[in-house]
Amino acid sequence: MLHPKSDVDRLYLPRSKGGRGMIQLELSYKTSTIGLYNYLDNTEDWMLQLVNRHENSKRLHSVTKESDKFSRELDLEIEINNLLSPTEIARKTKKKAKHEGLKQLESRWQEKPLHGQFAARANNADVDTQATHQWLRNPGLKAETEGFILGSTGSKFCFTRNYQANVLHNGADPKCRFCDERIETIDHLVSGCSILTPGEYKNRHDRVGQYLHWKICNRFSIKTQSDWYKHHPEPVTEGKDVTILWDFPIQTDRTIQANRPDIVIKDRKNNQCFLIDMRVKVKVKVMNQTPGAEKKNYVDINNDQPEDRFLRRQDYVAPQVWNLSVDVRAKDSLIAGDETSMSD
Structure with missing residues (x-):
């Protein structure tokens, strides 16, 4: 326990x-x-x-x-x-x-x-403490599993090479066993290893996007599976007044590097378009990052699209999910399905 x-x-x-x-x-x-x-x-x-x-x-x-x-x-x-x-x-x-x-x-x-x-x-101001600890108040995990999760995230005692080198002092090389580039800490393994990026990190990213796509489909009354984990996003999903693109490249008149948002919502009823790009990050990794840095990646798309190709208004949304805590600004606007977030 x-x-x-x-x-x-x-x-x-x-x-x-x-x-x-x-x-x-x-x-x-x-x-x-x-x-x-x-x-x-x-x-x-x-x-x-x-x-x-x-x-x-x-x-x-x-x-x-x-x-x-x-x-x-x-x-x-x-x-x-x-x-x-x-x-x-x-x-x-x-x-x-x-x-x-x-x-x-x-x-x-x-x-x-x-x-x-x-x-x-x-306890940082941008973290929703109630949502962060919500899983502790809901039954379902074995005591051993709960204890291991709390120890891994809170105490960071996992048997990483950094732990062996600096805590146990057993002479181990602190470099990552996968990429051999940086110190192997829990934060590095969770969201900083270049070798794990195309496999484990992408699968985790797609699972988060799967839930977000499922919530958006429900928001626009598009028929989906009853459970989010059974939902498989299609590249193009058509609704009555909306088109939802999943991991779909956007055609532009000139070469633009960032032309593939995770989700694009074309809301024909309100004459709006939303570009959604997700990030799954470690808190310490982005603590000093300039706010709105991800949004700059898609400025070229906004400027390149003529009004008749997309819609009159385009908004960029960047939900961020922390690995070890919950950012309230990243969570409430889209995942909750708030109607004002899609129309204001």
Whole structure:
């Protein structure tokens, strides 16, 4: 369930934040002790008041002393509202203590030089954190599979040559075993190896395009398969008022290198044309890339097409899918099938 090289703190974080959602016994004991002390300290029951005085008189291992100790460890500031009942005070204090404890766990996870890389990347402003961790909240994977995925993406402990050379120090050559050009890291294997580009990377790219083509066909009420993975895009798909081209070269009056967008949508009803070109990237690879760089590849097509060949208005859309996180700007406009994205 937990890979030997995986991060332990991540086990106890909520799944909505990228953790495994397990209960940490240590934190549970601390919050229960703090809640019990606040209940005894505010109760009006004379028998429980006697218990509280007895605990205060102990020299060691008293609820009072342990509660003070745990509150300092959690940086917990307790504010007592006399209008609340002792039970409500204890429940509210326990909830606050648990929140502070999880906050410390998350902070420790993010500060780790290796395990914290994924946490720092997933918390960027352009990443949809909810969509990134959605797969953790849906059942279906075995515990071993889930643990291996989390370890591979979050902890980067896969047995790459870079890991062998710089972590295990076993004298291995850190260069990629396929291309022998760059350091073999997970990011390089996922989206940077020139040898894997024509095979594995292209197949992954086409699978993403297959889903996007299926959603677009449904958007324009074109009959398709019920499941996206059974859908096989045709080079030309005709609808009532639309023509969808898949990986189809665009004829131009002069030679243009970038003349083959992944998907072209000719919307005759709204007199529009959309050029869609997809990218499947690693976040760190494009962190410093100039926004709109892909769009420049198709400027020549826009300028070369006469109005009677295509349609009056042409828009370029570049959905991007990150391998290790989700970019909200790349995801929401087209895949969701939002009507305004096709007509505005």
